[in-house]
Amino acid sequence: MKLETIDVRQTASATDLVFEALRKAIIEGELAEGEHLRQDRIAQMFNTSRIPVREALQRLEQDGLVTTQRYRGTVVAALSAVEIEEIFEFRALLESEVIRLAVPALTRKQLDAARTNLEAFATASDPGGWGEANRKFHYGLYEAADRPYHLQIIRSSLDRVDRYLRAQLTLTDGKKRAHREHLSILDACERGDADEAASLTRAHILDAGRSLLAILEKRRGQSV
Amino acid sequence: MKLETIDVRQTASATDLVFEALRKAIIEGELAEGEHLRQDRIAQMFNTSRIPVREALQRLEQDGLVTTQRYRGTVVAALSAVEIEEIFEFRALLESEVIRLAVPALTRKQLDAARTNLEAFATASDPGGWGEANRKFHYGLYEAADRPYHLQIIRSSLDRVDRYLRAQLTLTDGKKRAHREHLSILDACERGDADEAASLTRAHILDAGRSLLAILEKRRGQSV
DNA sequence: TTAACTCAGATTGGATCCAATATACAATCG
DNA sequence: CGATTGTATATTGGATCCAATCTGAGTTAA
Structure with missing residues (x-):
């Protein structure tokens, strides 16, 4: 029997998926400027814990799509x-x-x-x-x-x-x-x-x- | 008694500190190309858990300073x-x-x-x-x-x-x-x-x- | 009345624990 | 002896739990 060799290693982590989904939502304007992004609410939406959500939010912040204040949460960035x-x-x-x-x-x-x-x-x-x-x-x-x-x-x-x-x-x-x-x-x-x-x-x-x-x-x- | 009001809110998280330290080490060439960055080893060095370390490594990856492979770890990026x-x-x-x-x-x-x-x-x-x-x-x-x-x-x-x-x-x-x-x-x-x-x-x-x-x-x- | 204070709830940051995966090495079979 | 398979260990990804901090409503005192 001969099989094609396919690489089945998972390439996308939960963090990646959450990040991409939120990124898309912000870019397409589905999330309004200033809207709060609560970690546990998003975690529930994606059926994960808050860990991947936090990591995704940090990536979004580095990309300038959200802004975070320590202990106060993350909101969709508003540009002047x-x-x-x-x-x-x-x-x-x-x-x-x-x-x-x-x-x-x-x-x-x-x-x-x-x-x-x-x-x-x-x-x-x-x-x-x-x-x-x-x-x-x-x-x-x-x-x-x-x-x-x-x-x-x-x-x-x-x-x-x-x-x-x-x-x-x-x-x-x-x-x-x-x-x-x-x-x-x-x-x-x-x-x-x-x-x-x-x-x-x-x-x-x-x-x-x-x-x-x-x-x-x-x-x-x-x-x- | 009158005191000057000073804002003592901590602005830097453990993640920020680890990120900055690793960033500096990579930029200054203290960490060689391809060198492995093990999460628990770094966590011990900074007296934290692996969580902030992972977050810092993810930021470094977004900045192109390291590359990560799922379940295989993070190494200092090598540019062609x-x-x-x-x-x-x-x-x-x-x-x-x-x-x-x-x-x-x-x-x-x-x-x-x-x-x-x-x-x-x-x-x-x-x-x-x-x-x-x-x-x-x-x-x-x-x-x-x-x-x-x-x-x-x-x-x-x-x-x-x-x-x-x-x-x-x-x-x-x-x-x-x-x-x-x-x-x-x-x-x-x-x-x-x-x-x-x-x-x-x-x-x-x-x-x-x-x-x-x-x-x-x-x-x-x-x-x- | 109003400004300062208290405390409970909400929310985030971080630590610890468990699961998933990769790697290295020993064991087995031809 | 070499290739393959099983297994033990190392390492990362994610879940759960605890600590730190913010927020806001209610309370008190000047």
Whole structure:
């Protein structure tokens, strides 16, 4: 008898599972800013003890998604306008450079995949779908740069602001504009124009940031 | 009787202390690449249980300083030449941009402090002293940019390669060259030439990276 | 009335104990 | 003698328990 050898070692711990679930919930905006994350309540939800929950919360804190005060608990992080602005500025710098490095290495297959993701973004009906398609479009292109560390940091910085970004995209003109910008970025990639792709990506991110801040301004003005 | 009100709330947990101590030991190269970090041994060293140790190890893993395999333990991370190269490239991009933003905002006081740190770097006699002075010099200038998120990422990326960098600086010409480059960066800052300071910083980091990789190449060539 | 105090409940931080897994070495079989 | 299997030990992952701290309602005193 011959069997395929399969590695059955468990790769995901309870901590990993809890971390991923909470991360997803925060990024997608299901947990509101400032909401308390009680350890035993979460432990019950996942049928574990508080140990993996605490470890997951610590990881989330390192990623800037929650803030913890000793003996007082953990809440979903709230970013100020200034903090959000800085992260968009950071992303613009980093992502424009990575797309510049990616363009010369892009394969036909990667370009086609990008067009598919671009259309998925346009036709997606819910915020979760947009967010996913948006990430796939950009990251799919970035992959060609072969810079795993850059990509890891890019992911982490998008994670911090993604919930705000998704809220911004609920406005139809924001989504339409993003789609137009995606189109022109992809065109530049197809033409092999790295500088243009970088410049468009930079503008794309800064545009989204400005638009987002304007909305936040308005909303906070109303609520006060 | 009147007393000044002082906040005595403990801010550092056992986890924080263990994390900081291990982080420092790894960054300064006291723990060798691939060295095993056994939970109970470390717990004994710090007179705690394994819980804070595990949490500290998880944080270190998120920072890329150690790698963990389920049920097999944690070892000090070993970076490949390609990985080191990418991180230097990343730092060059980020730090040159941050110094560009900092220059117009630099105060006389900050410039003077930078000169002090620059001299401390030149006169420091041990690797630990160089590393400290090097960080103080660069980060002191970056502070003026008022970009805390950028700075956090800069710190994290330097952490990953600092132990290799300190080893590189043990070669006297490496240290001398670094000192000369520091001087010209500071000069550009004094003149208010942001572009020049950015360009010099970029070259400074890439130089160090190239020099470091050459040494690694040689060493690994010998050991094989 | 109001500010300070007390104490009970809630919540987190850490220690100890048990379960799951990996590794090394002895035992067994061809 | 070599490959394989069983087993003992080491080590990590997770559960439960205890200690430390915060919070807030009720109480008391100026």
